[in-house]
Every structure is written in structure tokens, then in C-alpha cells.
Amino acid sequence: MKTFIEFDAVELPNHLHLTRERVREFLQREYLPNKSRLGSGFSPEFSRLCGDAGYIGMTWPKQYGGGEKSFLERYIVCEEMLAAGAPVWGHWVADRQSGPMLLDYASEEIKNDLIPKMIAGEYCFCIGLSEPDSGSDLFAAKAAAEKTSEGWALNGTKLWTSGARQAHYMIALMRTEKATEDNRRHGLTQFLVPMNTPGITVRPVRSMAGDSEFNEVHFDNVIIPSDNALGEINGAWKQASKELAYERSGSERFLETFSVLQALADYVHKNPKVHLQEALGSLVADLYSFRQMSLSVAMMLEQGKAPMVEAALVKDVGTLWQQALPERVRSIVGGESDFDDQPELRRDINRMLKIAPKLTIQGGTTEVLRGIIARGLGLR
Amino acid sequence: MGLANTDALLADAVSKLLGNISSNELCLAVEKGHWPASEWAQVIEMGLPMAWLPESLGGAELPPEEGFTIARLSGRNATPLPIGDALIASAIATQAKLKLPDALVLFGNTPANETLVIDSDDTVSGRCRVTTFANHAEYLMLPIQTSTGSRVALIENSGNRSTVENTLAGEPCCECIFEKARVVTLSDEDFSDVQKTIEDIGAVIRSQQIAGASEAIMAICVNYVNIREQFGRPIAKFQAIQHHLAALAGEVASIACTADVASLSLIKNNFNSNGTDIAIASAKVRAGISGAKVIRIAHQVHGAIGFTDEYELHRFTRRIWSWREEFGNEMIWSRRLGQLVTNSESPQLWPLVCA
Structure with missing residues (x-):
């Protein structure tokens, strides 16, 4: 019997332990002492420090200033940053998917212009996919790009765009032609859009968590050069698989609420009751498993594969778990008699409860992911 | 694998x-x-x-x-x-x-x-x-x-x-x-930690067996939903069934991957379990918790036929139930793992998880 889905066990090469040590030293030196100033979200200052340390574009070609390191080495750097709660979001999207996307599909001129500055941590990227009338159904996108004598004219609205206010560039999915009868995925093209182009307005959307990570981006006759169309005109769907595998399989799919698990460990350390230890251990085992699965996908990416189904699986199990984590920690400690005397733990749980609902929505909902997995199983 | x-x-x-x-x-x-x-x-x-x-x-x-x-x-x-x-x-x-x-x-x-x-x-x-x-x-x-x-x-x-x-x-x-x-x-030489060795190797072997049984269950389910027709079409075409099986695939993959990691970890340590505790504990916990989910979903998509002794699903289901209890069930291994974390001087999780 051949199994449908395989996650090879990954044994990290020894030299990568050194990489991990160096990232920990970097965080110890640059982040932890300045934690309150740098925060945990966007920090241009921290992104530049990461750039200086060679932690952005680690896998990209040396020709553009990249490190030509392995995907596994990049994986280790990323997971260490997230586990420490470092403010990586200023360069995260650029490093994870926009850079690789540009390297594959942008003109030489654009690459020479942008990639070195992305690597230096100077450029923040956002991804324009969802719209007011198309969330999970990306192929229903209406925001349009029209060919003109000056280049492309963009009109329409993108919604739920993370980091659009901070971003210097957006990779936007725009309609360039109607879908065809037999292929509803046809007619969409990806564009590189400088966010300072006249005609772009960004409105923050305040969330229930109290932040304004999401934005509405409006395009009113925004003119960009012809060269800024990325890859095949009308064929964006063919370019998505590798990008989505990068986007879905990383450690942010199970580490976003990690701090609440550490807070639980600290609590149980002070209150070493058996039932608390058991509950903690069960959650640690979960984390161990999902990290190994994620690592396995990193290995597949390193081998040049495009593990769409495996990446969807990692995001499905990982995001459901990290979403449930604050609830589970609450249910473990909530009945303890000294719970009222744990203000920090309570604050941590509350903070994570507030971000939890979005975790199974952004970057592909649970339902979309399960559709992809079902197709992989041969059910569609 | x-x-x-x-x-x-x-x-x-x-x-x-x-x-x-x-x-x-x-x-x-x-x-x-x-x-x-x-x-x-x-x-x-x-x-x-x-x-x-x-x-x-x-x-x-x-x-x-x-x-x-x-x-x-x-x-x-x-x-x-x-x-x-x-x-x-x-x-x-x-x-x-x-x-x-x-x-x-x-x-x-x-x-x-x-x-x-x-x-x-x-x-x-x-x-x-x-x-x-x-x-x-x-x-x-x-x-x-x-x-x-x-x-x-x-x-x-x-x-x-x-x-x-x-x-x-x-x-x-x-x-x-x-x-x-x-x-x-x-035997000639002292073998004082034989009990722990048995429990460790046994836990990994059982995790592998549960992984194998879960993989078989997934194959049985995929085959069944493609053949079984209700309401005029194969039940594989219903979104509810597709989502059940997608969730099942996640559980199976997590059991198999963690069992392999624990196996590799034991091999690397020459079957000496020191330093492999978290891998072994995670494998048996995963097999126990996810194994139960695999069983629930598999029986749900099968309907009544999966509950009979003439249909083959039960022999996998019942082996998972049996194997998850042997060489420490998921509660016992969870407790050991929790104690491993909290008995140390500083309960830092992250270095332990990627050790």
C-alpha cells in the first residue's frame, strides 16, 4: 500500500545547531534588552538589524546579496525569532514569499533594484489578495489592471491586507481578463505595486484585538510601469503553488500563541501538581509534533518540491492547535485556587484569546485547506 | 514511510x-x-x-x-x-x-x-x-x-x-x-535501566504500529467513500465527508511523522534513550490522542458497516485501542513530559522542543 501523504523525519545537520546558537545570541543582544521599545509587531529598526545580520533573504542568490543558505537554515532562524516573540513582521512577508516571487518572475532591473534593499531589511511588503466581495474565493477577484500606453492602470479595492500601511510594496492579484468558461482561474495577474504611487489610499481596519493590522487598500487609477506585471499575464494561478507552500508551512502556523504555553510552563513550574504537569506535557507533545511536520515541509522545499497538500496539512493542524491553545491553557489553570493571583498569566491568556479567531482564517481558511487536502486524497 | x-x-x-x-x-x-x-x-x-x-x-x-x-x-x-x-x-x-x-x-x-x-x-x-x-x-x-x-x-x-x-x-x-x-x-553485563529501555523502545514500536494502522484506516476510508453511493452520488463528493477525511489525514500524518522522528532519535542514540525522551513521549502521546480521532472519523464516514465484524475496519480500530495502552498510554507519557519540563531548574520550553 502506498500512503498518500508522506512527511519524512528530518534530522538537522550539525552545523545548523551553530546557526541556532548565533540567532539566540543575536536575540539576546539586540532584542531582549530593548523588548519594550521594539515591541512584537512591525519594527523597521529590528528589521534592519536582521538585515545587517544576514537573516533576510538567506536562501536567495548571492548575485543580489542573498546568502545562498539552505531552506532549513532559514527555517531555524525564523522559528527562533518567532519563539522569542521578536518583531519580525516588517520583513516577514518580503522574506517568506515576495522575495522568492520576484526572483522567479520579476525583470532583472527590478531584481537589482529591490532585492538588495529587501535583504537589508529596508523594504516592507504586503500581499493584496482578498477583496470586499472575494475572501476565500480568490478567483472571484474584481480589482482590475488595464493595459494603457503608460503601463498598467489599477482600479478597485483590496481588503484585509496585513501591513499595508507600513509596506513599501504590494504584490497584488488583479483581474486582467475575464475568466473563461472552462477555467475560472484564468484572467488574474500578479503585479508589483509601489505603495507610494499616486491614487492609492490605505484605511486601517481596527480589529477586536485592539490593533489595526488589517487594512483596506483602494486603487483609483493607479499607474504602474509595464515591467511591474509579474510572470504570466492572466496566468497567476500557475505561479501560486510554491508561494502558498512557503506561506502555509512555516513556524508562524503554530507559534503565534506560543507565549501562553510558556506562561503555563512557568506556572506549573511553581505549582508542580501532577494533573497540571500532565496537561502541560500533552500540549508540549502537540507542539513537538507540529514543529516536526513543519520542518519536514521545509526539507521538501529545500529539495525543490512544491508540497501543496503537505503545507495545507501543516497549516490546518497547526492553526487549529494554536487557536485552541489559549482556551486550553485557560481550562487547565482557570480552576486553580490561586488563578486570581496570576495577573500576568491572565493577561497573556486574554491577549491570545483576542487574536485566536483570526488564526484559522488568514492565509487560507480551514475550509479552503481541507478542500485542498481532499483533492490531494482523490476525493474531488 | x-x-x-x-x-x-x-x-x-x-x-x-x-x-x-x-x-x-x-x-x-x-x-x-x-x-x-x-x-x-x-x-x-x-x-x-x-x-x-x-x-x-x-x-x-x-x-x-x-x-x-x-x-x-x-x-x-x-x-x-x-x-x-x-x-x-x-x-x-x-x-x-x-x-x-x-x-x-x-x-x-x-x-x-x-x-x-x-x-x-x-x-x-x-x-x-x-x-x-x-x-x-x-x-x-x-x-x-x-x-x-x-x-x-x-x-x-x-x-x-x-x-x-x-x-x-x-x-x-x-x-x-x-x-x-x-x-x-x-547476560554478562549490568543492565540496570532495562525497565526504562523496554518502555521507551516499546512506546516507539507501538507508535509505529498505530501509525501503520492509521495509514491503513485512511486508505480504507478513501476507498470506501469513493465506492459507497448515497443520495445519488459517491459520498466522497459531499463536502462534509471531504472535510472529515482531510482532518483524518492531518491526524494520520502527525502520528506517522512523530513516530518516525522518535525512531530516528532512538537510532541516533544507539537505542539508549537518554536525550530522546521528548521525541518518544511525543510519539506515544500523539499516537494515543490522534489515534482516537482517526477512529472516530473513520467510523463516522463508514456508517453502520464499519461497526460489523465482517468488515475489516474493526481490526485496525481495536488494535489502536490496545496499542495505545501498552508501554505507557498518552496520559502517562504526557505526565512524564510535563515533569521533564517542570523538574528542570528553568522551565524553558523552546530549547527543549528543538533539542
Whole structure:
């Protein structure tokens, strides 16, 4: 019997332990002492420090200033940053998917212009996919790009765009032609859009968590050069698989609420009751498993594969778990008699409860992911 | 499976053999007390339970990955034979440098607070517990206390036994009681952590078997939903079913991946469990928790047919239930893992998780 889905066990090469040590030293030196100033979200200052340390574009070609390191080495750097709660979001999207996307599909001129500055941590990227009338159904996108004598004219609205206010560039999915009868995925093209182009307005959307990570981006006759169309005109769907595998399989799919698990460990350390230890251990085992699965996908990416189904699986199990984590920690400690005397733990749980609902929505909902997995199983 | 260095030809041969001999009929017969002697003879002939044992000790001396592959495949086929248990015994024999005969040898654990000693006439008296099939074992391996430390002894299993009861898998289980049993061989070197070693290797073997059974269940489910029609179409076309199976795939993948990581970790540490605790604990916890989810989903998508004894789903379901209890269930391994975290000076999780 051949199994449908395989996650090879990954044994990290020894030299990568050194990489991990160096990232920990970097965080110890640059982040932890300045934690309150740098925060945990966007920090241009921290992104530049990461750039200086060679932690952005680690896998990209040396020709553009990249490190030509392995995907596994990049994986280790990323997971260490997230586990420490470092403010990586200023360069995260650029490093994870926009850079690789540009390297594959942008003109030489654009690459020479942008990639070195992305690597230096100077450029923040956002991804324009969802719209007011198309969330999970990306192929229903209406925001349009029209060919003109000056280049492309963009009109329409993108919604739920993370980091659009901070971003210097957006990779936007725009309609360039109607879908065809037999292929509803046809007619969409990806564009590189400088966010300072006249005609772009960004409105923050305040969330229930109290932040304004999401934005509405409006395009009113925004003119960009012809060269800024990325890859095949009308064929964006063919370019998505590798990008989505990068986007879905990383450690942010199970580490976003990690701090609440550490807070639980600290609590149980002070209150070493058996039932608390058991509950903690069960959650640690979960984390161990999902990290190994994620690592396995990193290995597949390193081998040049495009593990769409495996990446969807990692995001499905990982995001459901990290979403449930604050609830589970609450249910473990909530009945303890000294719970009222744990203000920090309570604050941590509350903070994570507030971000939890979005975790199974952004970057592909649970339902979309399960559709992809079902197709992989041969059910569609 | 996801272990590097496994020999595809060998895995194919093992797959073929186990596929041929493992049937629903045989499982049901074993449940009624039948011992599949000829099937066991074929398994022995291929050297499967002796995979880890060096040739000098009567084993097949295969690369260490192969032992775990064999365990996985025995789970995938729900083979009603003590392949996993015999593998565990041979792993202990390898460490104890004990030569094993070409027969069914199982490891017997003494109840807590009881120890076995060798009497002056070179015999041993007492009792031990064995996971399954002890009533058919020709030899038993036992932990022995001597004045100079702990040893492992091989004895003939000719004594009495307690009433044989079936496990949840429908496999026979009993306690062996022996009086003045002759010691066939005794290991030379001290083996004081034999109990922990048994539990560790046993947990990984059971995790692999649960991984295999879960993979088989997934295949059975995918096949069934594509064939079974309701409301005018194959039920595979219903989104509710698709989402069930997608969730199932996630559970199966997590069991298999973690079992492989634990196997690799044991191999890398030469079967010495120090430093592999988190991998082993995670594998058994994962197998226990996710195994239950696999079972729930599989039965739900099957409807009533999955609940019958003529349909093959039950033999995988029931083996997962049985295996998850053996060598520490998920509660026990969770507690150990939690204690590993909180008994240290500083309970930093992250360095532990990626150690």
C-alpha cells in the first residue's frame, strides 16, 4: 500500500545547531534588552538589524546579496525569532514569499533594484489578495489592471491586507481578463505595486484585538510601469503553488500563541501538581509534533518540491492547535485556587484569546485547506 | 514511510508477506483462541522479529531503520501476531548481548515491588506480565536481580499461566507463573535501566504500529467513500465527508511523522534513550490522542458497516485501542513530559522542543 501523504523525519545537520546558537545570541543582544521599545509587531529598526545580520533573504542568490543558505537554515532562524516573540513582521512577508516571487518572475532591473534593499531589511511588503466581495474565493477577484500606453492602470479595492500601511510594496492579484468558461482561474495577474504611487489610499481596519493590522487598500487609477506585471499575464494561478507552500508551512502556523504555553510552563513550574504537569506535557507533545511536520515541509522545499497538500496539512493542524491553545491553557489553570493571583498569566491568556479567531482564517481558511487536502486524497 | 535508508525491496517483501497472511478471518480466529503457527513460521523464516539482533546472536542484523519499518508494516496490516513484541525482545537481547533461538521470545515484566532472582540451583521462580501472546511464547526474557547488579535471563516458558484474557485487539494476554524454571542464558553485563529501555523502545514500536494502522484506516476510508453511493452520488463528493477525511489525514500524518522522528532519535542514540525522551513521549502521546480521532472519523464516514465484524475496519480500530495502552498510554507519557519540563531548574520550553 502506498500512503498518500508522506512527511519524512528530518534530522538537522550539525552545523545548523551553530546557526541556532548565533540567532539566540543575536536575540539576546539586540532584542531582549530593548523588548519594550521594539515591541512584537512591525519594527523597521529590528528589521534592519536582521538585515545587517544576514537573516533576510538567506536562501536567495548571492548575485543580489542573498546568502545562498539552505531552506532549513532559514527555517531555524525564523522559528527562533518567532519563539522569542521578536518583531519580525516588517520583513516577514518580503522574506517568506515576495522575495522568492520576484526572483522567479520579476525583470532583472527590478531584481537589482529591490532585492538588495529587501535583504537589508529596508523594504516592507504586503500581499493584496482578498477583496470586499472575494475572501476565500480568490478567483472571484474584481480589482482590475488595464493595459494603457503608460503601463498598467489599477482600479478597485483590496481588503484585509496585513501591513499595508507600513509596506513599501504590494504584490497584488488583479483581474486582467475575464475568466473563461472552462477555467475560472484564468484572467488574474500578479503585479508589483509601489505603495507610494499616486491614487492609492490605505484605511486601517481596527480589529477586536485592539490593533489595526488589517487594512483596506483602494486603487483609483493607479499607474504602474509595464515591467511591474509579474510572470504570466492572466496566468497567476500557475505561479501560486510554491508561494502558498512557503506561506502555509512555516513556524508562524503554530507559534503565534506560543507565549501562553510558556506562561503555563512557568506556572506549573511553581505549582508542580501532577494533573497540571500532565496537561502541560500533552500540549508540549502537540507542539513537538507540529514543529516536526513543519520542518519536514521545509526539507521538501529545500529539495525543490512544491508540497501543496503537505503545507495545507501543516497549516490546518497547526492553526487549529494554536487557536485552541489559549482556551486550553485557560481550562487547565482557570480552576486553580490561586488563578486570581496570576495577573500576568491572565493577561497573556486574554491577549491570545483576542487574536485566536483570526488564526484559522488568514492565509487560507480551514475550509479552503481541507478542500485542498481532499483533492490531494482523490476525493474531488 | 518517512525513514531514510530503508530498503524498498525489503519493505516490499515484508509488505507482501504480511499482506498475504493478515486477514480479517485470521484476526477473528485468533480472537477465538487460534494460534497462527504456520503464519508465524513464515515471519520467523524471514527473520522479522530478529531484525535488530546481530548475526552472532542469532539475528538478521538489518539496518536499525528496518526494525521500525517492520513494526509500521505489521500495524498497516493489523497482523495478529506478536511481531512488535518480539522485535522489542530482540532489541533488549541486542543490548544485553543475549543469543536468541529461532522461536517466539517475549519480554516479561515483573509487577512493581517484585523482583526475580536466580536460586542456587540455577532456576528462577516467580511471575511476570507480558503484553500479548505469552501463552504461545516458547521462551521468556526476564529482568533478574543479582548481587552484582541487574541482568537479563532467558528461560523456557513451560510454567503455568493465569487465565488468558483477550486484549481490546482480541489477542491473548496472560500472566506467566514459573517455578524452578531453568535459566537458558544469562547476560554478562549490568543492565540496570532495562525497565526504562523496554518502555521507551516499546512506546516507539507501538507508535509505529498505530501509525501503520492509521495509514491503513485512511486508505480504507478513501476507498470506501469513493465506492459507497448515497443520495445519488459517491459520498466522497459531499463536502462534509471531504472535510472529515482531510482532518483524518492531518491526524494520520502527525502520528506517522512523530513516530518516525522518535525512531530516528532512538537510532541516533544507539537505542539508549537518554536525550530522546521528548521525541518518544511525543510519539506515544500523539499516537494515543490522534489515534482516537482517526477512529472516530473513520467510523463516522463508514456508517453502520464499519461497526460489523465482517468488515475489516474493526481490526485496525481495536488494535489502536490496545496499542495505545501498552508501554505507557498518552496520559502517562504526557505526565512524564510535563515533569521533564517542570523538574528542570528553568522551565524553558523552546530549547527543549528543538533539542
